[in-house]
């Protein structure tokens with residue numbers, strides 16, 4: 001039987017013939033060969049055997065790999081279907097309902113587009129306020145013309161109303177709710193300055209999710225992530241729900257670390273995956289360059305500046321946009337990367353991404369680290385791994401800063 005290898009892009013196993021045919025024309029032959037060499041060898045997994053059997057039962061040939069690699073992110077796959085039953089309540093591919101709250105905003109529109117393009121999304125709900133720059137129904141009508149199977153619906157709410165009174169149809173049945181609803185920074189502001197206004201916005205949405213889609217994974221993009229995630233996760237806990245359904249989206253830090261590392265090392269960032277741990281603001285952002293096979297070759301004297309570049313990247317975009325918002329397009333890209341991984345996990349294909357969640361891997365109750373997504377959302381919060389001397393020192397700074405930001409969130413949940 002021909003050898004199959006797992007493509008980290010979608011976690012499925014392919015023969016060299018399938019793999020090279022898919023990437024031919026997208027990448028040079030040498031790059032495809034190098035990528036194949038990096039892919040884990042594996043006999044056909046239970047999940048892919050199952051998918052094939054299902055396809056045959058439908059009289060279909062196995063579908064070609066669904067999404068182009070160029071311009072799209074890659075979650076790391078971990079032993080697709082192995083050690084984890086694919087039977088039971090696992091949802092099948094292409095059947096997910098996703099909502100983007102704040103879906104007509106700067107991040108919301110491109111994020112909605114990327115999610116509408118995701119072959120696993122059957123229904124996409126774009127929710128926003130009537131004062132949004134475009135009516136959500138307009139965004140939905142526009143996205144509804146993409147030649148994809150996803151059905152896109154718009155939901156609008158008047159300012160001052162409550163999501164819990166308005167979002168029953170929108171949220172019921174959702175598997176994933178992405179939340180870029182809230183105010184962005186202007187030059188001179190910290191993310192913390194957004195706390196009160198954005199926590200109130202997030203609370204309204206989270207309360208509605210608790211009622212209408214308590215099993216959904218909630219990806220909170222809204223800042224300050226370091227405080228809003230603890231606040232919302234504690235609210236979930238109080239309602240008897242799983243606080244690990246609340247996931248702080250820190251994928252953009254990973255995307256930036258990969259990109260900047262690729263620039264320095266003259267390598268394709270698609271082959272780099274630097275874990276970024278801690279939190280999502282200033283010094284709490286800690287890229288672990290020592291843990292990636294390309295990044296660990298960066299000369300030691302270049303690390304402090306590169307680390308700072310990743311920490312400051314959000315502020316650099318805020319300043320470059322001169323008062324007209326913060327990162328939107330790169331954030332949408334990063335959010336869609338996380339979204340794809342969450343949906344893959346729900347389908348029974350484990351994926352690993354960094355995210356900021358309730359955690360016991362340090363002495364802080366919330367922390368960003370590698371997280372494994374599985375059939376119910378977060379299935380494992382993975383340990384930080386080995387740190388070098390520089391990273392060990394930085395970790396102390398991270399914890400000192402993050403502690404206070406977590407407390408802000410916990411206090412909000414108490415009040």
Ligand SMILES: NC(=O)c1ccc[n+]([C@@H]2O[C@H](COP(=O)([O-])OP(=O)(O)OC[C@H]3O[C@@H](n4cnc5c(N)ncnc54)[C@H](O)[C@@H]3O)[C@@H](O)[C@H]2O)c1
Pocket residue numbers: 101102103104105106107108127128129131132133180181182183184185194198201204220221222223224225249250251252253280325326327328331
């Ligand atoms: N986690 C990250 O890495 C990251 C990266 C970039 C931006 N952000 C944050 O994402 C948030 C959104 O940024 P943006 O640039 O898209 O802002 P934006 O102002 O362009 O869009 C926000 C949208 O949220 C909507 N909104 C406000 N209140 C709402 C409510 N109660 N219900 C539904 N929708 C509501 C607004 O109408 C608007 O359309 C900001 O808080 C920003 O700081 C996070």
Ligand SMILES: O=C(O)C[C@H](O)C(=O)O
Pocket residue numbers: 184185191223252280313314315317318326327
């Ligand atoms: O910097 C911001 O305010 C937005 C976001 O957190 C980012 O990192 O780009």
